[in-house]
Amino acid sequence: MNIDILLGLQWGDEGKGKIVDAISPGYDIVARFQGGPNAGHSLEFNNVKHVLHLIPSGIFHPEKINIIGNGVVIDPAVFKKEIENLGPGIGELVRRLVISARANLILPGHRILDAAYEHSKGCTKIGSTLKGIGPAYTDKVARNGLRAGEILKPDFRKMYDEHLKNHLAILKNYDFKFDLKEYEAGWFEGIEVLKKFRIINTEYLIHELTSGGKKMLAEGAQGTMLDVDFGSYPFVTSSNTISAGACTGLGVSPKMIGEVFGIFKAYCTRVGSGPFPTELNDDTGARLRDTGHEFGSTTGRPRRCGWLDLPALKYAIMINGVTQLFMTKSDVLSGFEKIKVCTSYRTEGKECREIHFDNTPVEPVYTLLPGWNENISGIRKYEMLPENLRHYIRFIEDQTGIPVTLVSVGPDREETIIRKSLENHLPHGKP
């Protein structure tokens, strides 16, 4: 069981990038298993902030192998930009980064279709990041996709033209203006960059390395509440963001999975449309947004903010089989006199603890906990955290039955408290 999974338990942006980067020293391989450039994973070290969209968050550790798995959808234009922004130079990155030949490509037509579909939905729009995710996964499951491995074939351009023809035919049904040419040019430049990388059957590489004792961390994108099956459908993304997605998105057996690290913010945020029971459209919500800098890493949109939602968190823990909880953004709650936690919902006058398939409107029922005033960003030992924050964490542990083994107290790699139980587990010890 040399594979652990780290994934988001809320609506995305839980701090996956920061934590994957922080615990990467404990692993040999970091692999993304789903999603695409809709993801924005931020991480900080040496006072510089980096935002990754397609590339796994282990990339800043020179000795690690990073894999973009078959479950990911790749936009070559975004990939090129990201590679150029990374710093180490393509020669070095080619050594560290491997791409699955089975990963589907996001074609320029997918981006336009995404925008056309959203435009046609009017006020029922999903709030997509408009990166072409939905249409690319649609073509994948409809068996019309174009995969990364194809770019190495001599008739790739012909295949591309066929796909484009299909997309343009669909677009005729929409009253939507678009300019394909400029994006297409950047997309083909991206194809040339992609070609420099190893595009292989990564499932064999993963199997060979992990059965030889190497340790892999599978990095989720989005969050459980955005999963296409278990999220607040239709206000979801188009892939399986849950732990099972790591198996299908990397080609690994469930028997190979060890720990499932579930990451959550000490409160909740959501970007885009859809239900959000604990949302605060008031000064408290604005305070969480300002203090937590809650603006989308991919689109810059203000994130909707609210209190921690335990029924949703418990649901996510159940679906994913979470074994350890990681709590981020604890520092953002400093200074609140009282902190509310939603422990159940009420609907039509009755108590309800389940997440309903049809997004039935619910009212949150809150428990009030005492807050703390201390600035905690400089703290590195769990025991040094304010008593009321430890009480908050104990409350979450009692409610969920899962230990919180990592507490993040700031955006920097170093602003991370790892409790003994996790330290003992990490394959190569403390990061």
Ligand code: GDP
């Ligand atoms: P991801 O998509 O899950 O990787 O999360 P994002 O990077 O989109 O959003 C998380 C944001 O919170 C980023 O700006 C991080 O730099 C920041 N962040 C992560 N952990 C912490 C933390 O513990 N405290 C604070 N204040 N910021 C954090």
Ligand code: IMO
């Ligand atoms: P990370 O990995 C937060 C949301 C969008 C929209 C819905 C569908 O950074 O946590 P899509 O572009 O997938 O068709 O959008 O999902 N969404 C995210 N929200 N974080 C993300 O990624 C997201 N990726 C997609 O806002 O509501």
Ligand code: MG
């Ligand atoms: Mg994000």
